[in-house]
Amino acid sequence: MGTGLLTLDVCVPTSYTTVSTAQLSYPMRARIASPRRERILASAEKEFASHGNTGARMERIAAAAAVNKQLLFHYFGSKAGLYQAVSKSVEARLDVADERGSTPAERLRKLAALLLAAANEYKTLLSQAWKQRAATRAAQILRDGQRQGYFRDDIDPEALAELVAAASLGWAALAERDQAAGDNGNREQFGDLVATVITDYCTWR
Numbered sequence: 001m002g003t004g005l006l007t008l009d010v011c012v013p014t015s016y017t018t019v020s021t022a023q024l025s026y027p028m029r030a031r032i033a034s035p036r037r038e039r040i041l042a043s044a045e046k047e048f049a050s051h052g053n054t055g056a057r058m059e060r061i062a063a064a065a066a067v068n069k070q071l072l073f074h075y076f077g078s079k080a081g082l083y084q085a086v087s088k089s090v091e092a093r094l095d096v097a098d099e100r101g102s103t104p105a106e107r108l109r110k111l112a113a114l115l116l117a118a119a120n121e122y123k124t125l126l127s128q129a130w131k132q133r134a135a136t137r138a139a140q141i142l143r144d145g146q147r148q149g150y151f152r153d154d155i156d157p158e159a160l161a162e163l164v165a166a167a168s169l170g171w172a173a174l175a176e177r178d179q180a181a182g183d184n185g186n187r188e189q190f191g192d193l194v195a196t197v198i199t200d201y202c203t204w205r
Helices: 025-057 056-063 069-076 079-093 104-122 127-146 156-179 189-204
Strands: 005-010 015-021
Touching: 015 079, 025 056, 025 069, 025 079, 056 069, 056 079, 069 079, 069 189, 104 156, 127 156, 127 189, 156 189
Parallel strands: none
Antiparallel strands: 005 015
């Protein structure tokens, strides 16, 4: 059985010699490991996004990343560990941070657009915790709208926030069905519709 260690030529003053990564200093090993780890994460993201956790195959991820399959287990321990790392990486990019300078209606519209994009691209990678953070952000926007006089006092921000999140994230399932039927749908229009319906309902009349 091989050691699984990477070997490479290192230049010394009078000749070249072959060493393993175990013989290199930690900073040099880290510089070598980082690009490979990032390739694995990028390949795994595509695999999990396309096939879900159950359907994803470590062999395909390794082949796409051009690494030995054992290296996946070296970095991430297991398929579950790799999935968790990919999910965290995706969610870190899909920040649900709020833009306080905009009106509550515009903030809600931007959040709905983000949720739609996330559900469309990464529906199999979004954790329940991330979805809950998105709903919490929507509730905060609605509460801000109440305090600023944009929205009625009698609305329930938490219930409406759940509706925003459910409508936006649930759109992915409908979009997948429509794409299979040859209809790509219109994500932007749907995002505007979700935000418009909610803000119209909340607005003073």
